[in-house]
Amino acid sequence: MVKYRYHSQSVLYFERGIIMQAVNSKKKNPRRLRTVGILTASGILLQTLCAMPVSADASGSCGDNAVWTLTGTTLKISGTGAVTSTASISTQSSNVKDVVIENGITSLPNNAFNAYSKLETLKMADSVTSIGKYLCYNCGALKSVRFSDNLTEIPASSFYSCRSMESLTLPSKLTKIGNSAFQNNIALQSLKLPDGVIDVGSYAFYGNNVRTLDLGKSLQTIGAHAFDMSCFEKVTIPPTIVSIENAAIGLYFLTVEFLNGRLVGNSYDGPGKTTIVGAAGSAAETYAKSAGLYFIAEGGSHTHTWGAWKTETAAGCETEGSRVRTCTGCGAQETETIPATGHNFGEWKTDIPVTCETNGSEARVCANCGKKETRFVASTGHKWSDWSVTVQPTVSNDGKKERKCEKCGSVESETIPKLIGYAITFSCSSGGTVSTKDPNPIEAGGNFTIQITPNDGYMVSDIVVDGVSQGAANSYTLNNVSAPHTIYVSFVPIPVVVTKKCVQINIVPQKAVWYSHETEFSQKDFVISAVISDNGNLTTVDISNACRANGSPLSLTADRKYGIKTVTFQYTGNDQAVSEYVQANPIQAGIPIYMLGDVDQNGNIEASDANFALNVYLDFILQTHETPVTDTQYMLADVDGIDGVTAKDAMYILEFFVEAVNGNQPSWSKIIPS
Incomplete structure (x- = not known):
């Protein structure tokens, strides 16, 4: 038996201010999530949560009108309306085997029972109309779920990696199944979608042992890898289908399992080509041809075109071997028994090493007949370092940044666009010289200074900038340059x-x-x-x-x-x-x-100026520096002149704008407290 191995990827999650981190382990559940912190609306990390051991029986509140009680290993949630948070229950997660959502509860939040390692059953009353993402994420012991029949959507990753779930009865009113909703549920043997389902997201059922698959009557879209890494040899796609994304249905395996923390597909001599049955000329036929799978037009007649006989079990290595031939048109197979003695395979050894970009393989050899069995091992993917700037951008030239794979040494580079700059034209009359030490063109927002040196017997008469006299001086500086300028210096005899x-x-x-x-x-x-x-x-x-x-x-x-x-x-x-x-x-x-408060300098104080001031303040608090700001913009946004740009400045600018819109005559002296 040859095993084909594919990597499943580690994932990090952020949901409604909760940061979770995937933790690798060599134990039964190789991946689990832990909560590492909570963020406020402004992005400030408030605290780190740690699970604390508590007594077996407990109770508490989990919503405005919802409560929970834990009796033995059974957790019951009752009341009315939405369950808004299960944080108070999480300390009891290691004691819970059965969860019952009683009638009256209408919704469950994201991560409600995330990583409940001992959870085996979940029962929802029909009053539940919505559930959150990651509801039972990585609940490896979960075997049975009784869904509310009024659910219309199973959100993303709701039952990700529930590896003990062998059967699944979905609610009749279901219309959408989110990305990775049942990914890595390798115990799942069969699957029937309700007739109302129209959309199945990417990786929704990736990695399972489903041998019979019913896609219902209304399915329109199937996301990438939605039913990949499965065991069904044949599937009928309804005529309602509109879109089937890349690798949505792939080759089939005899079994799919987790081995050393990786998803592995097992089969004889490689995975089989799945047969797709659908309407002629439909998206189903187009996908089957593009994916290299078999296709049978639904309702049409078909005469098999048999390929050559291929030994399935080599004679002399099994007590009863077999050979098979395959129809090149539909994938149907005909099997014939041949004498066999049985194989004596050695240990798996690396045949082709895995690299960051290419798959490898492992092989073992039968000591009796020398037959070599191979299984594929998926490529590991690059592990890129952080970007490093190798060439700084200027106003004249693009820059360059690079990152390097820490495993194979491959280098990837990207261009950094050149900076915005403006040319400054300066000249003078006879009687002296003008010069500068600053780059020209000058970067937008920078300062540009010229030094003025009269000849002996001469003095500066005037400095004219863009046609406007600036008087005489020994130097002149353009601050916060945002456009091209012309400077002319005139000298006169003393x-x-x-x-x-x-x-x-x-x-x-x-x-x-x-x-x-x-x-x-x-x-x-x-x-x-x-x-x-x-x-x-x-x-x-x-x-x-x-x-x-x-x-x-x-x-x-x-x-x-x-x-x-x-x-x-x-x-x-x-x-x-x-x-x-x-x-x-x-x-x-x-x-x-x-104009104070007119941050974008368009002659009007508007709501966008208030929004700009608020973004500058948030950048300062979060240290993200996502809002470019010049010195002049910063001064215009700091309307109260206190502690730099704050949320109060944004509020004062917005109040000024509202007063103006209402036809009043706004005044900073009235708006800003003295």
Whole structure:
């Protein structure tokens, strides 16, 4: 007998805030789930649960109107409505053999009896209309389930790896069976789907010993591997079928079992080709041909075309051998007895080693006749390391990341898209030079600085950015670059003066940004200095206290356009040289003005701005960094200016938006508590 072995994969689960981990074991149940923690809605790990030994008889609450009692080894759940949590019962799981859901209970939650290792029977009253995922996941001793006849769906993994369940009677109103619902139930011998079932999910009955399969009358879709690793040689697919996914029905085996923690199919000389019976030209015929299986058109006549005789049991190795020939059209077989003496096989030995990507095989040899028996061993699959960045992306070039298989050394690489960047064009007149140490183009959100160096006898006359004068300075920085810019610096000869004269006024803003709701400029917002030439000697005089800004951020953004705005200052001092200079050269500065709370800077405070602020806060709490945010966006989102961006900032932005939608005139001073 040749055994064909296939791996079953380890799985991790996360359901409604509960983290579960598959634990490998060499005992009777090779996989079990343990609960490792509970997450709150914001994703914070609150506590780790550990099973504690308790007395055999106990009771408690498991829903608003549901209670449980444990008498001996029988657990009863009674009351009305939904069972919302079985956490209080889980400490008793090792004592439970029988579960009875009494009339009045309407639903059972996810993981209700997950990994109850001694559970043998489950009975549901017909009042139950829904059950959760992983209901009896990995209940290896479960033999019998009495379903509520009002169930319409068996969710994903509800009875995964219930390896003692030999028979199954499904509810008559059932329409859908979820992914992996009865996967690895290797004791199952026969299966009949109710006539109302229309959808069977991927791996729903993967791995079983079913020899007779009835798919009902209404089935429309069969998921990938749904009935794979089974023992039925023939199956009729109803004409209602629309879709059969990859490997939904595969080759058949004599038996399917778990061996050393792996799912193994056993057969003579390889698995058999399953025969599919269905309507001619239907999805059933299309699938059979694509999967290399036999197909018989339902209701049609068929004349066998026999292939050559093939020895089933070699003569001389068994007391009574046999040979078989197979119809190449339908897979029917004809058997003939031949003398046999019996085999004397040795131990299984590796024939072809398993790799990460290719299947291997094991073989043994009959000592009497030399016949070699082979069984397949499925490939192990790669065990990839974490991604490692080998080439950092720039604004000009893509980057690259790689990961390596820890078992075979294979390397897999992916491209990291180049960063978004913007070109900065800068130039100057004669009389000096401009340069930068920053990359150009500059990455979006970065800062770009130019250094300005006048030649001997020259000075900076003006810095013009995108056509807007920024005044004279020895350097200029573009903050939070989000678009291309053009910078032009002009130099002029330093005038030779013989009298006291103001030759330049410099304005240095003291804030990174102003907000459009501000009704005035503070005296501390700017440092304004005048360069005075007195008989050729240059001195700098602070004239900040003698300058008053005309207007306010509110008046400068009355057109609801935001960005760089020009502020004009009125000189009220008594320095004649400065007064004469100001008459010909108004004191002006370009400053960035934004609307507080307008995070996306589109001119309106909207619900999306509140949502952005909340995501920034959640990223900070969860340390996920999924929401890209610039320094300016962060300042605009921190509307109360306290403790950075918090949930309160998101609430204040949303309140501002609601006030505006309701036709009111919202004000930050009214919304944010003082």
